[in-house]
Amino acid sequence: MRIRNALVVVGMLAGVAAAVPAQAAATPGGWPQTGYGPGHTGYNPSESVINARSVGGLTNRWTVRASLYPEGCEPVPEPPLVWDGRMFLLDSGSISGYDVVSGKKLWTYEATYFDGFGMAVSGGLVLGTERNCFSNSNYDTNVVxxxxxxxxxxxHQLQGYSIETSVADAGVFVVSGYCGVCDDEEHGVTAFRVSDGKPLWRQVSRALAGPVAANGKIVLRDPRNHRIEVVDIRTGDPLVGGVERRVAAASPAGDRFYLFDTAGIAAVDASTLTVRWTVARESGDLITDGRRVFVASANRINAYDANTGRLSWTRALADPSHLIRAGGLLYALSGRKLVILAPATGRSVVSAAAYGTVTDQVVVTGGRLFTTNGATVRAYTP
Structure with missing residues (x-):
């Protein structure tokens, strides 16, 4: 433990306080984190170009193929992130930036000490995380x-856990990870200030209950007893505690968390964890646009009223996953095919056969539809 803690301190002192680029104002055409934003809602409220009228006329404008990871060390496929006219991809341990109009690669970030497994865009910076997958003794990883x-x-900063998940909100980047040689501190959470990388707080024997934030609040869990507590992302101070559950998403307004466990899903107040409604025996990919909560599981998509939890509609689909809401449309994968539905009814809007095999992610932003198939990203526009 002394060695690992020493490495953490060294990493904190070694952060490079270089000049930070000016933070540009929020621009249309962004998808800065997995799940759209810190709430992991899967809902882009700004999309207006691709809608029910235009989605049938999309054309493939370019295709990008990133480099593959070493066998046995592949990350869970992440969506491309988009911000300020650029797309960012994990590229075999590196991070690459592309022009969203042409698909041209603009740069690749590589460092001998960095093997990327996760990304977020916050405060005008691309944030990258690592996960150690080949070492059984060294769990220290970098945040860049x-x-x-x-x-x-x-x-960049060195910290003492192999990072499993992360979220950025309110100028803070929180990473959560695992250490297999750290005795009673197998899990830990560290928060960094986005602008300069300064460590703000750290908690051991805690983990993020999900990559989700709601108006500066995050949910941590104790892996020993699985209880959760809401904490302030800026300070780590506890706000309220609750029972065993994980976090799937927040509401777009940031006033609710959507939790799940083996019993089903629950909508709870983000400040008090007061339960607003529950749906028993429901689980799977969950997103929300503030009016409805969509859940993909058991060969169907169910849509629930976000205020009451009452079932609005059900659509049978083979192996649905990776739900996205944007431009008045609901996107889902069914097996390896893209399906485009009306969010109010679940009915098909247009045949998506033209998009071919889509195995991993869908992103809709700035008048562009991005689909991924392994290391391949395709961009479509009207």
Whole structure:
């Protein structure tokens, strides 16, 4: 434990306090984190170009094929992130930036000490995380911040866990990870200030209950007894505690968390964890647009009223997953095919056969539909 803690301290002192690029105002055409934003809602409220009228006329404008990871070390496929006219992809341990109009690669960030497994965009920076997958004794990993315009490193920090999940909100980047040689501190959570990488707080024997934030609040769980508590993302201070559950998403307004466990899903107040409604024996991919909560599981998609939890409609689909809401449309994968539905009814809007095999992710933003199949990303526009 002394060695690992020493490495954490060294990493904290070694952060590079380089000049931070000016934080541009929020621009249309962004998808800065997995699940759209810190709420992991899967809902892009700003999309207006691709809608029920235009989605049938999309054309494949370009295709990008990133490099593959070493066998046995592949990350869970992440969607491309989009911000300020650029797309960011994990590229065999590196992070690459592309022009969203042409698909041209603009830069690749590579460092001998960094093997990327996760990303987020926050505060005008691309944030990258690592996970150690080949080592059984060294679980220390880096967190890096990159200038999205140039691909140059702005800061990096070493911390003592192999990172499993992360979320950025309110100018803070929180990473949660695992250490297999750390005795009674197998799990830990560390928060960094986005602008300069300064460590803000750290908790051991805690983990993120999900990659979700709601108006500066996150949910941590104790892996020993699985109880959860809501904490302030800026300070780590506890706000309220609750029972065993994980977090699937927050509401777009940030006033609710959607939790799940083996019994089903629950909508709870983000400040008090007061249960607003529950659906028993429901589980699977969950997103929400604030009016409805969509859940993909058991060869169907169910839509529930976000206020009451009452079932609005059910649509039978083979192996549905990876739900996305944008531009008045609901996107889902059914097996290896893209399906496009009306969110109010679940009925098909247009045949999506033209998009071919889509195995991993869908992103809709800035008048562009991005689909992924392994390391291949395709961009479509009207």
């Amino acid at each position: 911040a990159i200038d999205p315009r140039t691909g140059k490193e702005v800061w």
